Each structure stands twice: as C-alpha cells, then as structure tokens.
Amino acid sequence: KGYFTFDPGFLATASCESKITYIDGEQGILLHRGYSIEDLAKHADYLEVCYILLFGERPNVEQYENFKTTVTRHTMVHEQLIHFFQGFRRDSHPMAIMVGVVGALSAFYHDSMDISNERHREIAAYRLISKMPTLAAMSYKYSAGQPFVYPRNDLSYAANFLNMMFSVPTEEYKVSPVVERAMDRIFTLHADHEQNASTSTVRLAGSSGANPFACIAAGIACLWGPAHGGANEACLTMLEEIGSVDRIPEFIERAKDKNDPFRLMGFGHRVYKNYDPRATVMRESCHEVLNELNIDDPLLDVAMELERIALSDPYFKEKKLFPNVDFYSGIVLKAIGIPVSMFTVIFALSRTVGWIAHWKEMMEEETQRIGRPRQLYTGEPHRPFK
Ligand code: CMC
Numbered sequence: 230k231g232y233f234t235f236d237p238g239f240l241a242t243a244s245c246e247s248k249i250t251y252i253d254g255e256q257g258i259l260l261h262r263g264y265s266i267e268d269l270a271k272h273a274d275y276l277e278v279c280y281i282l283l284f285g286e287r288p289n290v291e292q293y294e295n296f297k298t299t300v301t302r303h304t305m306v307h308e309q310l311i312h313f314f315q316g317f318r319r320d321s322h323p324m325a326i327m328v329g330v331v332g333a334l335s336a337f338y339h340d341s342m343d344i345s346n347e348r349h350r351e352i353a354a355y356r357l358i359s360k361m362p363t364l365a366a367m368s369y370k371y372s373a374g375q376p377f378v379y380p381r382n383d384l385s386y387a388a389n390f391l392n393m394m395f396s397v398p399t400e401e402y403k404v405s406p407v408v409e410r411a412m413d414r415i416f417t418l419h420a421d422h423e424q425n426a427s428t429s430t431v432r433l434a435g436s437s438g439a440n441p442f443a444c445i446a447a448g449i450a451c452l453w454g455p456a457h458g459g460a461n462e463a464c465l466t467m468l469e470e471i472g473s474v475d476r477i478p479e480f481i482e483r484a485k486d487k488n489d490p491f492r493l494m495g496f497g498h499r500v501y502k503n504y505d506p507r508a509t510v511m512r513e514s515c516h517e518v519l520n521e522l523n524i525d526d527p528l529l530d531v532a533m534e535l536e537r538i539a540l541s542d543p544y545f546k547e548k549k550l551f552p553n554v555d556f557y558s559g560i561v562l563k564a565i566g567i568p569v570s571m572f573t574v575i576f577a578l579s580r581t582v583g584w585i586a587h588w589k590e591m592m593e594e595e596t597q598r599i600g601r602p603r604q605l606y607t608g609e610p611h612r613p614f615k
Contacts, residue, residue: 233603240499243424244600245432249282249586250423257503261421262286270510275416275579276300276386279358282421282586303359304380304389306367307337314371323368323574324453330364331357332446342440350592353441354585361578362386366393369571387412390578395566407521408565414514415558418507419576421583427452431584432591436600441588448584449577455494458576461555461562464495465528465569468559473527474534481535485544493539495556502549511557515564524564532560 236242251260259266262281269278273287280288280296288296313330334356335341341353363380370377370393378393388404391412396402422428430451434444452458471480483491498505519529536552539545555576562572591597 233605235605239429244429245424245591247423247587247590248285249590250421250583252423252500254498254500254502257501257506257509259422259506266418266506267510270414270417273417274385275413275420278417278420279582282582283354283589299355300359300386301382303356304363304382306360306363310337310364310367311377314367314377317371319372319374321372323365323372323570324449324459324577326368326371327364327574327577328446328450328453330368331361331449332443334360334442335440338442341442344438344440344592350441350589354589357441357445357581357585361581362390363393365571365574365578366390368574369394369568372570385409385413387416394571405522407518411514411518411561411565414510415561415575416579418511418554418558419579421580421586426454426457427580428584428587431588433600435588435591436598441585444588445581445584448580452577452580453573458555458573458580460494460553461559461572461576462569464556464559465563465572467494468528468531468535471531471535474531477531477535477538481538481542485542493535493545493550495559496539496545496552497548497550498553501551501553504551505553507554508552508557511554511561512552515557515561518561518564522564526564529560529564532556 234242249262251263252258261269261278262285264273264281264287269281273281276297277288277293279300280293310330310333313333314326317326317329338353338356340346340349341356343349344353367377375397378396381389381392384392384404388409391404391408392402424432427448431444431448434447435441439447455463467480471477480491480493483489484493484496518524536556540551545551558576559569559572562575563569567575
C-alpha cells in the first residue's frame with residue numbers, strides 16, 4: 230500500500246553494497262576488485278583470482294605461495310563422508326549429491342559454527358575452496374561406479390581436479406596442458422558475478438547467521454536451476470536435441486514463438502545487453518581447445534552454426550540476446566571429456582569462491598541485518614472461520 234517498492238525478480242533493487250565485482254551490462258564490462266576479466270583470464274590463474282576476490286588485492290609472490298599451500302593442504306575430506314555418497318542412489322544427479330554433501334560439512338567442522346571469529350570464517354573459506362574439487366570429483370566417481378581418487382598436492386588446482394575425475398587405478402592419467410589451461414580458465418570465468426540468484430541466496434542465508442557450509446549448500450541448490458547455472462547442461466541437451474545443422478532454423482523459429490516455452494539455452498542474460506565479456510574469452514578458449522585437441526564432433530558443428538545464425542537474426546539482435554558464458558563453457562567441457570551431468574557441478578565449484586567472498590564481506594560489515602523482503606498480499610481478506 231505505497232510502503233514498499235514492488236520489484237519482482239529484483240530488476241531494480243540493490244540489495245547490498247559490495248566492493249568485489251563490478252558489471253556494466255550495457256558496455257559488456259566485468260571487473261573483479263577493479264581488474265578486468267580479460268586481464269585476469271589472460272594473466273592470472275584461478276587461485277590468484279580467488280585471492281583477489283577474497284582479500285581485495287593481488288597477492289605478492291610469498292602471499293600467493295602461502296595461499297596455494299593452504300588451499301592444497303585442505304583438499305582431503307573426512308573419510309566418513311564416503312558414507313554420505315554411498316547413501317545416494319547410484320543414478321543421482323551429481324548436483325543433488327553436492328547440495329547434500331556440502332551442507333553435511335557443517336557437521337564436521339564445529340569451529341565454523343562460531344562465525345563471529347574472523348579466523349574461523351577464514352578457515353571455512355579455505356576449506357570450501359579446497360574441498361569443492363574433491364567433493365565434485367567424488368560425486369562423479371560415485372555415479373560412474375569407480376573408486377574415489379584422493380587429491381594430489383603436487384598438481385595445480387585444475388590438474389588435481391581433472392586427475393580426481395579421470396584417473397583410474399588401472400592406467401596412468403596424464404593431464405594435457407591444453408585441457409588444464411582450459412579447465413583453469415573455466416574456473417576463473419565463473420568465479421564471481423556480483424548479486425546473481427545464487428550469490429543473493431548465499432547472502433540471504435548468511436544474513437540469518439547460518440554457518441558457511443549451509444549457506445554455500447543453499448547457493449548450490451539455487452545454481453542448479455536451468456535459468457542459472459543449469460544452463461550449461463541444458464545447452465548441451467538442447468544441442469543434442471537439435472542434432473544436425475539443418476534443424477537449426479526450426480529451433481530458432483521455436484525460440485521466437487511466444488506460444489512456445491522453448492528458449493535458446495546459453496543465450497541472453499539479465500545484466501548483459503551486450504556481449505558477455507566472459508563469453509568472448511570463453512569463445513577464444515573454445516576454438517583453441519577444439520583446434521588443439523583436433524576434435525571432430527557433429528554437436529560442436531551445430532553449436533558453431535547456431536551461434537552464427539542467432540547472431541545475425543533480427544529477433545536476437547533486437548532483444549540483445551547474445552551467447553552467454555555457458556554456451557561456450559558447455560562446448561569446452563564436452564570437448565575435454567566432462568560428462569554433461571557434471572557441468573553445473575563445475576560451475577558450483579568455480580563459484581564457491583565468489584559466494585564465500587560475498588558471505589565474508591557481509592560478515593565483516595559493521596551492522597548486520599537479516600534479509601527480509603516484504604510482499605504485496607493478493608489473497609483473501611479476513612473472513613470468518615465457520
Ligand atoms: N531464447 C529466446 N528468447 C529469449 C531468450 C532465449 N534464450 N532469453 C530471453 N528471451 C526473450 C524473452 O522471451 C523476452 O521476450 P519478450 O520481451 O518478447 O517477452 C526477452 O527476451 C527478455 O527476456 P527475459 O526473460 O525477460 O529476460 P531476463 O533478464 O528475465 O532473463 C535469462 C535472463 C538468462 C534467464 C534468459 O535470457 C534465459 O532464460 N536464457 C536462457 C537460459 C540461460 O542461458 N541462462 C544462463 C545465464 S548466464 C549464467 C548465469 O549467470 O547463471
């Protein structure tokens with residue numbers, strides 16, 4: 230009744246102040262702590278980006294090495310967690326497992342319950358960044374019926390994840406440098422994106438004083454949806470459904486038809502009304518990976534042709550619908566052998582640092598208030614209960 234701003238979908242509501250990430254959707258600019266995503270993707274590795282997001286500045290050599298050592302030293306998960314995995318049906322979606330298992334970490338680290346202690350908050354951040362690749366790879370190994378692979382501290386963050394995914398006891402697995410670089414870049418490009426749905430979920434959960442593992446589990450649950458992180462999986466499923474280049478026009482017409490709920494997955498963005506700068510970097514990486522690995526996959530031909538046709542179509546031009554980062558990351562992930570059901574898990578793994586950086590920033594604010602939106606009530610007026 231005039232007291233609140235009615236803003237469904239939060240199109241015009243700033244929910245907080247933040248110093249972490251800046252986006253100019255009209256210009257297609259994305260900065261983390263002032264550094265452009267293009268520079269970060271080119272010159273920094275994922276762990277340096279994590280440090281920058283968490284602490285606000287680039288690390289010097291010693292700070293970087295210490296950070297890396299700490300992250301590496303926390304990569305093991307408690308052996309008892311294996312029972313959590315074994316409690317899931319074998320055909321469970323790995324995101325279902327991740328929501329459960331990451332939330333379950335709350336039961337293992339009691340010191341993280343006292344979040345008023347800055348040191349405890351920092352340790353929780355390290356634990357999450359370190360353990361996410363291990364848990365993610367375990368969720369895949371479990372679904373594949375293969376033995377879990379322990380983390381290796383001699384490998385880079387990306388190579389260790391790939392090794393835990395693909396190594397089997399019967400054969401030595403060697404990570405190709407091209408694949409390692411592509412994986413690291415996917416992590417970097419998904420590291421943070423200001424107040425998107427999952428980050429806002431983490432902040433809202435955190436505003437009640439919930440522990441960091443529970444907050445990140447809430448973020449993972451939100452990310453799973455196909456309009457958000459689930460888009461990379463949905464995009465590959467769509468490419469499979471299209472199947473061949475000659476069927477693209479049919480799907481383009483369906484995407485334009487207002488009576489058809491179908492949308493081109495991997496296209497459009499709430500904030501970017503210009504090219505998503507992450508997509509530009511990912512597109513480059515995508516072509517590099519496809520060339521270097523010499524991959525011949527008809528699905529990738531469909532993707533490239535779809536991109537070409539959609540970019541020149543007046544509907545997509547007028548509505549400013551460009552391919553987003555997930556259009557290309559799905560193609561790269563497929564090319565490097567990651568199963569489609571793991572795509573959103575990899576997004577969650579990469580975004581954990583962004584979620585935890587926002588949670589940490591919120592916890593460091595002088596005044597904390599529980600997030601509590603209001604509503605416009607449209608139900609029945611008061612009526613007698615007869
Ligand atoms: N295909 C066809 N039409 C589309 C699409 C699409 N992918 N995206 C938006 N539109 C149309 C939509 O129908 C609407 O048309 P009209 O004005 O005639 O009603 C107009 O464009 C604006 O769309 P909207 O749904 O109001 O825009 P939004 O900001 O609420 O939604 C979005 C953004 C990303 C949810 C949406 O573009 C979409 O559903 N894209 C496909 C899913 C996807 O790729 N999501 C990943 C986003 S990037 C990763 C992440 O941050 O999670």
